[in-house]
Amino acid sequence: MKILFVYNPVAGQLQIKNHLWSIINYFCSGDIELTVHATQENKDAYKVVKKQAGKYDKIICCGGDGTLHEVVNGMMETGSSRVLGFIPAGSVNDFATSLNLPRNMEQAARLAMEGQPKSIDIGKFNDEYFTYVAAFGVFTDIGYITTQEMKNLLGRLAYFFQGVKSVALMKTYRVKIRHGNEEFEDEYIYGMVSNTVLVGSLYKMPNQDVQLDDGLFEVTLIKAPNDLIELGSIGPYLLTGKGDNDLVKIFKTNSIEVIIDEQIPWTLDGEYGGNPKTVKIEVIEKALNLIYQE
Numbered sequence: 001m002k003i004l005f006v007y008n009p010v011a012g013q014l015q016i017k018n019h020l021w022s023i024i025n026y027f028c029s030g031d032i033e034l035t036v037h038a039t040q041e042n043k044d045a046y047k048v049v050k051k052q053a054g055k056y057d058k059i060i061c062c063g064g065d066g067t068l069h070e071v072v073n074g075m076m077e078t079g080s081s082r083v084l085g086f087i088p089a090g091s092v093n094d095f096a097t098s099l100n101l102p103r104n105m106e107q108a109a110r111l112a113m114e115g116q117p118k119s120i121d122i123g124k125f126n127d128e129y130f131t132y133v134a135a136f137g138v139f140t141d142i143g144y145i146t147t148q149e150m151k152n153l154l155g156r157l158a159y160f161f162q163g164v165k166s167v168a169l170m171k172t173y174r175v176k177i178r179h180g181n182e183e184f185e186d187e188y189i190y191g192m193v194s195n196t197v198l199v200g201s202l203y204k205m206p207n208q209d210v211q212l213d214d215g216l217f218e219v220t221l222i223k224a225p226n227d228l229i230e231l232g233s234i235g236p237y238l239l240t241g242k243g244d245n246d247l248v249k250i251f252k253t254n255s256i257e258v259i260i261d262e263q264i265p266w267t268l269d270g271e272y273g274g275n276p277k278t279v280k281i282e283v284i285e286k287a288l289n290l291i292y293q294e
Contacts, residue, residue: 002033004056006045008063009038015089016062019105026109049074053082060112062087065095068131069269076129085112085291095132098196099292112291119286120212121195126280130268134281137190172224178257190222193281215285216252223247254283
């Protein structure tokens with residue numbers, strides 16, 4: 001078997017450095033032809049996978065959600081049906097929680113090598129792909145404006161401190177939504193299309209039966225609160241995933257168009273996704289063969 005192992009050496013407080021040699025030694029213990037690539041810069045994993053995916057039977061990546069995002073985009077653009085294994089090593093690893101992947105890196109490596117792949121849905125955001133979330137509005141820039149050095153030093157706290165700074169800058173956006181035969185418009189501070197049970201290690205999808213392979217993504221829209229009391233009611237709802245809140249609209253869809261009255265930045269799997277005013281998001285059902293635990 002030919003395997004391409006792509007890892008981010010600086011992800012997640014440099015977690016990989018204490019496990020790298022044992023993981024590589026394990027990968028090489030069988031009848032394996034292994035190629036190892038350490039990413040050197042942004043988009044490096046994407047470029048390597050896009051160029052070389054067709055040469056291998058399986059691709060295994062190690063890093064955070066951003067590394068996985070790059071690898072998946074490389075695979076999707078080449079139309080690769082290769083199996084993908086993921087060893088989470090980021091500061092947060094939201095999607096790894098939905099995938100029920102082991103936190104122990106050696107155990108995750110064993111699963112990536114020996115586990116059975118399952119087909120999951122992938123999102124298409126205009127011309128780019130994402131694995132678990134596309135979002136705009138308050139807090140969505142935290143993942144990519146928080147420096148790697150700060151993430152390595154503080155871990156999850158880095159996102160919290162950056163988020164506190166963002167609250168003071170909270171603003172609303174006039175947004176038109178089209179999906180199915182429905183169209184509506186309102187003022188929102190946040191919008192998200194996701195295929196995960198957890199976002200930001202805090203937000204649990206309220207009252208949703210999230211399935212990674214059902215051809216549907218969950219949409220969350222948060223209206224602009226009128227006062228601090230309304231603002232304060234949003235947090236407990238998102239943190240617990242229980243009850244109802246009139247400011248939060250949640251529904252499922254396989255396709256959605258989002259039209260905003262100004263250019264604002266989007267995040268795709270925690271990475272900067274550009275600032276388009278019009279976004280079309282489609283669910284590509286069972287597009288990726290990924291090894292994970294249900």
